[in-house]
Amino acid sequence: MIKPRQPKEKDDKVVAPPQEQPLTERKDDKVVVPPPQTLTQRAVGMTKEVLRLWEVWIVTIVMFVIVYYVAPQQIAISAYKASMITSGALIGYWVDRWSFGRIFSTDDTDEKVPGMLRRAGLIAAGMLAFGLGA
Numbered sequence: 549m550i551k552p553r554q555p556k557e558k559d560d561k562v563v564a565p566p567q568e569q570p571l572t573e574r575k576d577d578k579v580v581v582p583p584p585q586t587l588t589q590r591a592v593g594m595t596k597e598v599l600r601l602w603e604v605w606i607v608t609i610v611m612f613v614i615v616y617y618v619a620p621q622q623i624a625i626s627a628y629k630a631s632m633i634t635s636g637a638l639i640g641y642w643v644d645r646w647s648f649g650r651i652f653s654t655d656d657t658d659e660k661v662p663g664m665l666r667r668a669g670l671i672a673a674g675m676l677a678f679g680l681g682a
Contacts, residue, residue, distance in 0.1 A: 612626065629679065632678040632679060632681065633675050633678055633679045635678055636671075636674035636675040636676070636677055636678030636679065637671050637674055637675045638674075639674045639678075640670045640671035640672070640673060640674025640675065641667065641670070641671055641674075643670055643674070644666065644667045644670040644671070648663070648666065648667075651663040651664060651667065
């Protein structure tokens with residue numbers, strides 16, 4: 549559990565941790581569960597996630613086109629290496645997630661930094677291991 553930080557000076561106030569939002573609401577002693585997302589809402593959410601890094605997608609496609617014109621025999625090797633590095637990143641993420649759990653979001657980013665650095669290190673190690681492999 550996250551403990552609120554202690555004041556350092558007289559004017560410094562103790563900040564309480566944010567309250568978690570309940571998954572259900574109570575109205576007149578009845579539990580109200582929010583409706584599940586439809587497939588359309590999920591698809592829109594996934595589209596936003598895919599388009600979030602659109603610059604990277606464009607650069608990747610341009611690089612593949614350049615490789616195709618310079619050395620078309622290297623396309624299969626490039627795709628193989630990209631899939632290996634992506635697999636390493638995915639495995640690194642899930643090893644961290646299974647070993648240490650989620651990084652909970654709070655308003656105080658100082659408490660999230662060690663978890664984010666640990667996760668970045670494990671992802672980088674997975675990518676390096678797969679990238680240097682056969």
